[in-house]
Amino acid sequence: MRSWLMVQRRLVVDALQRLGRSPMSSLLNIVVLATAMCLPIGGYLLLANVERLLGNAGAEPEISLLLAPETGSKDRAELERVLRGTAGVRGFLLVPREQALADLQRRAGLADLLEGLPGNPLPDAYVLRPASGNPAEIAALAQTLRGLPKVSAAVYDAEWTQRLQSGVEAGRFVVLALGLMLAVAMLAITFNTIRMQVLTDRAEIAVAALLGATPGYLRRPFLYFGALQGVISGLFAWAILALGFAWLRGRIATLLGEFALGGSPVELRLGDGLSIVLFAACLGWVGAWLSARQYAAA
Amino acid sequence: MIVFSEVSKRYPGGHEALRGVSFALAAGELVYLTGHSGAGKSTVLKLIAGIERPSSGTVLVNQQNVGNLRPRAIPFLRRKLGLILPEARLLFDRSVLANVLLPLQIAGYEPLEAQRRARAALDKVGLQGRERALPMTLSGGEQQRVAIARAVVARPSILLADEPTANLDEAQASAIMEIFRSFNQVGVSLLVATHDLHLAERFPARRLVLEAGRLAP
Numbered sequence: 297m298r299s300w301l302m303v304q305r306r307l308v309v310d311a312l313q314r315l316g317r318s319p320m321s322s323l324l325n326i327v328v329l330a331t332a333m334c335l336p337i338g339g340y341l342l343l344a345n346v347e348r349l350l351g352n353a354g355a356e357p358e359i360s361l362l363l364a365p366e367t368g369s370k371d372r373a374e375l376e377r378v379l380r381g382t383a384g385v386r387g388f389l390l391v392p393r394e395q396a397l398a399d400l401q402r403r404a405g406l407a408d409l410l411e412g413l414p415g416n417p418l419p420d421a422y423v424l425r426p427a428s429g430n431p432a433e434i435a436a437l438a439q440t441l442r443g444l445p446k447v448s449a450a451v452y453d454a455e456w457t458q459r460l461q462s463g464v465e466a467g468r469f470v471v472l473a474l475g476l477m478l479a480v481a482m483l484a485i486t487f488n489t490i491r492m493q494v495l496t497d498r499a500e501i502a503v504a505a506l507l508g509a510t511p512g513y514l515r516r517p518f519l520y521f522g523a524l525q526g527v528i529s530g531l532f533a534w535a536i537l538a539l540g541f542a543w544l545r546g547r548i549a550t551l552l553g554e555f556a557l558g559g560s561p562v563e564l565r566l567g568d569g570l571s572i573v574l575f576a577a578c579l580g581w582v583g584a585w586l587s588a589r590q591y592a593a594a
Numbered sequence: 595m596i597v598f599s600e601v602s603k604r605y606p607g608g609h610e611a612l613r614g615v616s617f618a619l620a621a622g623e624l625v626y627l628t629g630h631s632g633a634g635k636s637t638v639l640k641l642i643a644g645i646e647r648p649s650s651g652t653v654l655v656n657q658q659n660v661g662n663l664r665p666r667a668i669p670f671l672r673r674k675l676g677l678i679l680p681e682a683r684l685l686f687d688r689s690v691l692a693n694v695l696l697p698l699q700i701a702g703y704e705p706l707e708a709q710r711r712a713r714a715a716l717d718k719v720g721l722q723g724r725e726r727a728l729p730m731t732l733s734g735g736e737q738q739r740v741a742i743a744r745a746v747v748a749r750p751s752i753l754l755a756d757e758p759t760a761n762l763d764e765a766q767a768s769a770i771m772e773i774f775r776s777f778n779q780v781g782v783s784l785l786v787a788t789h790d791l792h793l794a795e796r797f798p799a800r801r802l803v804l805e806a807g808r809l810a811p
Contacts, residue, residue, distance in 0.1 A: 299702030306699055499685070506643070506682040507697045507744075508673035510666065 303513070311520035314493065315528075325489055325525060330532035332482050333576060336475030338537055343467050344562040345548055346460070357429060359438050361388075361422040362449040371446045372420070378444060379422065384437045386427040393418045419448065479579060486525065486583025490518045494591040515588040522584025523577045530576030534569040595621050595752055595783045596642055601651035603637050603807075611637040613807045614651070619785055621751070624778045626794045627787040629804035635787035636679075638804070639754045642785070643677055644668040655752070673701055676745030676782075678738075678755040684729040690716065690740050691725035697748045715743040719773055735766030742773055752783045759790055771797045 315322045363372070372390070379388050391399075396418045424441070426434045434452055441450040494501065501514055541563050596619040603612040611634045619625050627635045640646040641653050644660050653660040655671060663671060684693050694715055698708035716722055719739040729737050738758060745753060755774070759767035771793060778784050788794065794801055803810040 299704070302704060303699070303702045499683070503682050503685060504696065504700060505669070506645070506672060506677055506679065507700055508669045509700045510669045513669075513700060 304516070307513075307516045308520050308524075310517045311524050314517065314521050315524060322525070325485060326529045326532055329482055329485060329525070329529035329576065329580075330536060332478040332485075333529065333533035333572060334536050334540075336471050336478055337533065337572060338540060339467070339471040339474065341537070341541065341562055341564065343464055343471060346464055346467075348562055357426055357431070357434050357452070359424040359426060359434065359441065360449075360451040361424060361441055361444075361447050362451065363420045363422070364446050364448045365419060367420060367446045375422070375444060375446055379424070382437075382440070384427050384433065384440075386425045388422045388424045391421045391423055393420050396421060482529075482576075482579050483583040483586070486522050486580050487587040489525070490522060490584045490587035491591050493518060493521070494588065515585070518588040519581055519584045522580035522582075522587075524580070526576035526578070526580025527573055529580070530573035533576065534564070534572050537564050537572075538569070595619050595623075595656060596785065597652075597654040598638070598641075599652045599654075601641065601648045601653055603634075603641065603646060604649045611807055612641075612648075612804075615804075615807070615809050616651075617802055617809060619752075619783055621783055622778070622781045624774070624784045624786070624799040626799055626801045627785060627804065628789060628791060628794060628801055630789060632806075633804040634807040635789075635804055636756050637807075639677075639679065639756050639785065639787055642752075642754060643675055643679070644671050645681070673697070673748060674750055674752070676748075676750040676753040678741050678745045678753070678758050680756060682741070684737060684740055684744075686729050688728075689725065690721060690727050690729060690732070693729065693740055694744045694747050697744060701748060711747055711749075712743075715747040716740075718746070718776070719743045720769075733766070735762050735769060738762065738766075738770055739773065742770070746777060746782070750782070752785070753777060755784065755786045757788055758786060759788065759793055767793055768796065 363375075367375075376388070376390075379385050393416050397416045400418070426437055428434060428437075438450040438452040441447060504514060545563065598615050598617050601612055601615045602610065604610045615634070615638065617625075627638055629635055637646065641648055641660065642655055644663060648661045651661075656674065658671065660671065685696070691709075691712055694712040695708050698711060703711070713722070713725065716725060719742050721736065721739055721743065724732070724736070729740060732740065742755075742758070745755075753774070758774070759770050762770065767790070774784055774786065775797060
């Protein structure tokens with residue numbers, strides 16, 4: 297066991313020396329690999345921020361039932377009874393006009409404008425959650441509700457968030473496809489790097505094989521090289537993304553504020569960074585293994 | 595130690611390098627394998643080291659049938675042999691010491707022990723003080739001594755040498771043979787392939803003569 301560890305330690309040192317032997321080439325490889333990782337991961341994080349924005353904006357569809365000004369408590373009780381019995385209504389919440397005004401003043405920064413009005417222009421309202429998420433069914437429900445007594449309007453205004461949600465779904469697919477393609481590209485880059493190294497070191501490999509080196513021993517420096525290159529690329533990618541999102545953080549927070557949406561931007565956490573490094577190391581190892589298996593063994 | 599029984603070797607393409615070769619090399623014996631170029635000397639050594647497999651017949655090394663060994667067992671066979679073959683050339687971008695350390699590193703020796711053994715091997719072949727030199731800066735005879743030091747550093751019981759004195763002048767060739775004899779005197783078996791008959795006469799030992807792949811009677 298001890299002698300095995302000795303060999304592994306020496307092979308790791310050997311892999312580090314390989315990286316240092318051609319620093320410019322190693323650096324360029326690392327930059328290319330890091331950039332390849334940044335694109336899908338950065339895209340994924342941007343989408344996560346858009347989703348958070350959507351979540352905060354209430355991506356779940358809602359219908360606002362605006363009541364006529366003369367609606368009294370008896371009318372509201374009757375209306376609530378009808379709503380409970382209406383198919384397609386999952387739940388509802390009364391928003392009194394005073395609360396609606398207070399929310400508007402607080403959230404939209406329209407306090408000055410609203411204070412200039414002679415009274416509260418907002419009606420009492422019910423906010424309904426439809427049972428279905430289908431836009432056509434929600435629109436039909438809104439149409440039905442418009443005909444109820446004491447209802448002056450039924451507003452279904454979640455179409456834009458739904459469209460944006462569809463866009464996010466499409467974006468997620470694009471990011472996934474991009475990630476897969478770039479992962480294959482990373483494998484190919486590592487594969488080719490190792491192939492070149494094997495060709496460069498073929499005399500040494502042949503001598504080592506004659507001196508009793510096992511195929512595993514011959515492959516391992518290249519595997520460690522691939523994994524090390526992956527780890528360093530992963531750290532580079534992590535640093536680039538962390539810096540990029542540190543730069544974007546203020547802008548995203550401002551955007552959330554402008555849309556009167558609470559919460560903070562999605563950021564790269566320690567676990568995410570470590571996952572990037574681990575993923576890059578695994579890709580490097582696999583790329584090196586595929587190449588070393590084919591070339592070093594031959 | 596080494597037993598060849600009716601060994602034949604036909605290379606892809608049809609060239610028959612060995613035909614029904616049988617011989618034995620006992621423990622602690624020094625044997626010359628002589629013959630013209632292309633007689634099959636190198637093939638005999640390659641069969642012993644598991645570089646090639648016999649087309650027929652059996653090659654036993656320390657009672658192991660090399661022809662039946664699984665590929666993963668071949669490296670461990672080679673660790674028990676000292677190989678001085680043209681294929682196992684020195685690594686010219688590494689120091690003399692690094693070259694000699696290589697078999698010990700492959701075998702997983704501790705660095706300090708490996709250094710001690712490598713320096714002792716270099717001392718035995720008269721290259722003490724040249725540890726840091728690059729092989730390129732050494733003479734042909736010195737390079738051959740480095741190859742010998744590398745072959746013996748892991749203390750193998752069998753040493754195989756293919757034309758170890760080729761391209762060396764008489765004095766250097768004699769020095770190399772003296773080194774071989776010193777190893778032989780401490781019990782190492784040696785099979786030396788050479789076409790230099792004068793050398794074999796100056797350092798007498800049993801001689802196997804190969805002619806067109808057959809052992810001469």
